[in-house]
Structures are given as structure tokens and as C-alpha cells.
Amino acid sequence: MSSELYKVVADIKPVSREWSVKARDYLNQLAIPRGSLGELLVLAEQLSGIKETLKPSVKSKVVVTMAGDHGVVSEGVSAFPQEVTPQMVNNFVRGGAAINVLSAVAGSRVVVVDMGVAADLGALVREGKILSYRIAPGTRNMARGPAMTREQAERALESGIEIVGSLVRDGVELLATGDMGIGNTTPSSAILAVFSGRPVREVTGRGTGISDEALENKIRAIEKAIDTNRPDAGDPVDVLAKVGGFEIGGIAGLILGAAYHRVPVLVDGFISTAGALLARALAPDSVEYMIAAHCSMEYGHKFMLEDLGLNPLLNLSLRLGEGTGAALAMNIVESAAQVICEMLTFEAAGVNGPEV
Numbered sequence: 001m002s003s004e005l006y007k008v009v010a011d012i013k014p015v016s017r018e019w020s021v022k023a024r025d026y027l028n029q030l031a032i033p034r035g036s037l038g039e040l041l042v043l044a045e046q047l048s049g050i051k052e053t054l055k056p057s058v059k060s061k062v063v064v065t066m067a068g069d070h071g072v073v074s075e076g077v078s079a080f081p082q083e084v085t086p087q088m089v090n091n092f093v094r095g096g097a098a099i100n101v102l103s104a105v106a107g108s109r110v111v112v113v114d115m116g117v118a119a120d121l122g123a124l125v126r127e128g129k130i131l132s133y134r135i136a137p138g139t140r141n142m143a144r145g146p147a148m149t150r151e152q153a154e155r156a157l158e159s160g161i162e163i164v165g166s167l168v169r170d171g172v173e174l175l176a177t178g179d180m181g182i183g184n185t186t187p188s189s190a191i192l193a194v195f196s197g198r199p200v201r202e203v204t205g206r207g208t209g210i211s212d213e214a215l216e217n218k219i220r221a222i223e224k225a226i227d228t229n230r231p232d233a234g235d236p237v238d239v240l241a242k243v244g245g246f247e248i249g250g251i252a253g254l255i256l257g258a259a260y261h262r263v264p265v266l267v268d269g270f271i272s273t274a275g276a277l278l279a280r281a282l283a284p285d286s287v288e289y290m291i292a293a294h295c296s297m298e299y300g301h302k303f304m305l306e307d308l309g310l311n312p313l314l315n316l317s318l319r320l321g322e323g324t325g326a327a328l329a330m331n332i333v334e335s336a337a338q339v340i341c342e343m344l345t346f347e348a349a350g351v352n353g354p355e356v
Contacts, residue, residue, distance in 0.1 A: 002154045004158055005157055005158055005161070009256065012259045013285060015046070015285075016049050019054075020048065020049035023044065023045040027041050027045060030346075031344055039313070040336045043291070043313075044336040044339050047337055049288075050264050050288075052262070056340065057341075058174035059107075060174070061106060061109070061174045061334075062111055062167055062174075063099060063108050063111070063178050063323040063327055064111045064113060064160075064175065064176070065112050065178035065323050066178065066181075066248075067085060067117050067179070067247055068115040068117060068138065068181045068184070068248075069082055069085050069118035069137070069138030069139070069183070070139050070147075070181060070184055070186065070245055071139050071140040071141035071147065072139075072142050072143055072183055072221060075141065075217065075218075076217055076218075077183055077210070077214070078182050079208040079209050079210045080182050080208050082138075082183070083119075085180060086121060088180050089121060089124070090124070092110065092322075093112065093124055098320055099178060099322035099324050102328055103330075106327050106328070106330035106331055106334075108176070108330055110178075113159075113163065114132045114133070115156060115246035115247045116137065116247070117134070117137070118138035119137070131163065133155075133159035133162075133163070136152065136246070142186075142225040142228075142242065142243050143222075143224045143228065145228065147241065147244055148244070148246070149241060150238065153241035156240065156244075156249025156253065157237070157252055157253040161254075161256055161260065163257065164253075164254055164258055164260075164263070174265075174330065175258050175264070175265040176266040176326035177251045177268050177272040177275065177323060177326060178268055178272065179248070179251060179268070179271040179323070180321065180322060181245060181247050181271070182208075184271050185204075185205065185208075185270060185298060187245045187248060187274070188248065188271045189300055190244075191239060191240075191244060191274045194233050194239050194243065195239070196303060196307055200222045201219050202303075203299065203303055204219050204222060204299065204300065205270075205298040206298075225242075226243065229243060237282075239281070248275050249275070250275075251272050251274075251275030251276075252279045254275070256286055258286075259279075259283060259288070259289040264291055264333065265290055266329055266330065266333065267290050267291065267292055267293060267310070267326065268293050268294075268323045268325050269293075269296035269319065269320075269324075270296045270300065272321075272326070273296075273305065276310075287308055287309065290308070291333060292308070292310035293326040293328070294314035295314075295315045296325070297317050297318065313333075
């Protein structure tokens with residue numbers, strides 16, 4: 001592990017227990033029946049613990065959508081051609097994608113990052129429309145060898161960390177992860193299989209909607225990748241290098257950076273949660289800074305959330321990615337912050353509290 005990555009991982013600390021207790025005591029004094037706002041109160045307590053205040057602000061929001069391509073697409077694992085990745089990046093820039101529309105509703109910016117798209121996006125970078133942390137024009141075919149080198153895996157993680165540092169300096173208070181990359185449910189399923197020990201067939205879904213025959217082919221490709229590369233579940237950088245993706249590594253880095261800077265991070269769907277598994281494996285305390293936005297229709301996502309011990313805020317049968325589920329959940333997170341910031345206690349409101 002590089003010295004920079006090691007420093008960040010080593011400095012990630014648990015959420016403040018002292019502030020979590022203070023928040024819980026304060027929330028119990030609000031002029032409502034105790035616990036009547038359910039998971040919203042749990043979320044408010046988490047925000048207070050992360051930010052170490054009874055007035056947590058999450059008004060400044062950003063969705064970071066990481067884009068990268070995958071060599072394993074040549075195995076026929078996706079219903080869409082690889083050209084769709086740069087086409088969708090251009091759609092993000094034009095503001096015409098689902099993530100743009102839903103982020104606007106939430107009052108969030110969208111930051112698009114080229115982590116390794118198999119096309120020249122230089123013009124968009126020069127125009128300041130996307131960020132470039134480009135590692136290579138897509139990963140190699142993991143079914144035939146490692147997806148990337150260990151050095152590239154570390155660079156992907158460090159890129160996400162660096163992006164968070166820049167955003168936090170600009171005042172960002174709530175982060176959300178997003179992804180774009182044709183074929184990226186394949187490495188995500190592989191990462192889940194490696195970390196969970198579950199059979200590949202049990203954790204692999206249809207991604208963009210592939211046929212039964214294509215699903216069987218996808219399962220075989222993942223099994224071959226794991227058998228060929230033998231990723232070490234005890235070494236998350238090795239797992240990323242062997243069967244991961246540049247954007248997945250970048251997402252893991254975003255989560256690590258959020259935990260390091262003590263900023264809550266909304267984790268989107270299947271691909272983002274593969275990044276969360278990597279982040280947790282590197283820094284177990286990083287889980288305390290994660291908020292699971294939703295439960296995806298992608299079959300293995302529920303296993304990821306169970307393994308992380310996260311309860312999703314939404315269940316809307318989503319399976320798009322981009323950060324769309326995270327954008328939808330942003331208003332819930334802001335609502336939780338406003339509950340603890342703005343609601344009055346029984347005493348302040350002049351309302352009688354419970355008699356027992």
C-alpha cells in the first residue's frame with residue numbers, strides 16, 4: 001500500500017460516540033412521541049456523530065459520478081456496446097441524463113470523472129466539464145488476467161481520496177457516489193463473490209437486462225476471472241487489481257476520503273456498494289460514514305448491504321446507477337438534519353411531555 005493511501009486509511013476513526021449520545025438525548029426531547037420519526041432519527045443521530053454537532057448541515061451536496069470501461073465486455077457480458085460509456089458521459093455534460101434531473105431536484109451538483117473511459121474525452125476535460133483522473137483506456141479483460149496492476153489500483157483509490165479533499169475544501173457537506181461504465185456489474189459481482197465467499201451464481205444478476213444465455217455466459221466469465229487471478233480477500237487492493245474497475249476503485253476512494261474528512265457519504269447502488277466493500281475492507285470504521293441510499297434490483301446488492309450492516313433508505317426497484325438512487329435519497333438526509341436542527345423540544349415548544 002502506498003504511503004499516501006496508508007496514511008488516509010490509518011487516520012480514519014470511528015464516528016464520535018460522545019456526539020451520538022448527545023444527539024440521541026436531544027432527539028428524545030423533541031416534541032413528538034419518542035421514536036415516532038423512526039429511521040429519520042437514526043439518521044439525524046448519525047449525522048451529528050459524524051459532524052460532531054447538534055446542528056449538522058448537509059446543504060452543500062455533490063454527486064460524484066465515476067466513469068470507466070472494462071475489458072471483460074469482450075466476453076459478451078453486457079447488453080450494450082462499450083461506446084455507450086463515453087456517449088453517456090457526454091449526456092451527463094449536457095445535463096440530459098437521469099442523474100442530472102434528479103440531482104437538480106435535490107439541489108446537488110454533479111461532478112463527472114473520467115477514471116478510464118475507452119475513448120478520448122480530452123475536449124471535455126479542457127473545457128472544464130469533467131475531471132480527468134484517467135488511469136488507462138479501460139481495464140484489461142479480467143477473465144484472462146488481472147484487470148489492472150496493483151499500482152493502478154492504488155492510483156484509483158488515491159484519486160477518489162484526492163477528489164474528496166478538493167470538494168471538502170470547497171465547502172461540500174454531503175457526498176454521493178455514482179458510476180458509469182458498460183459491463184461494470186461484472187467486476188462488482190466478482191468483488192462481492194470474493195469478499196463474501198458466496199457462489200458467483202448466487203450474486204450475479206442481469207445488469208442492463210441480458211438474456212438467460214448471456215447471464216450464464218456472464219457467470220462463467222466471473223468464475224473464470226476468479227479462478228484465473230485468485231484474488232486475495234485479505235488484501236482489498238489485490239481484489240481491486242485482479243477483478244475490479246477503475247471507477248469502482250475511485251468510488252472506494254471517495255468513501256475513504258469522506259470518512260477521513262468526516263463527511264457523510266450516500267452510497268448508490270450495486271457498483272457503488274462494491275466500492276463500499278473495498279473501502280470497508282481497507283478501513284472498517286469507514287462504514288460508519290456511509291448511508292445506503294437504496295436497495296437495487298441487481299440481485300447481489302442485498303447481500304452487499306447485509307454484509308456491510310447497512311439499511312437502505314429507499315426501495316424503488318432502481319437499477320440504473322449514475323448516482324440516481326443517492327440523489328433521490330439526498331432530501332431524506334437533509335430532512336434528518338433539519339429535524340435535529342429546527343424542531344423544538346417539549347420545553348421550548350411549551351408542550352407537555354409524556355407522563356410515563
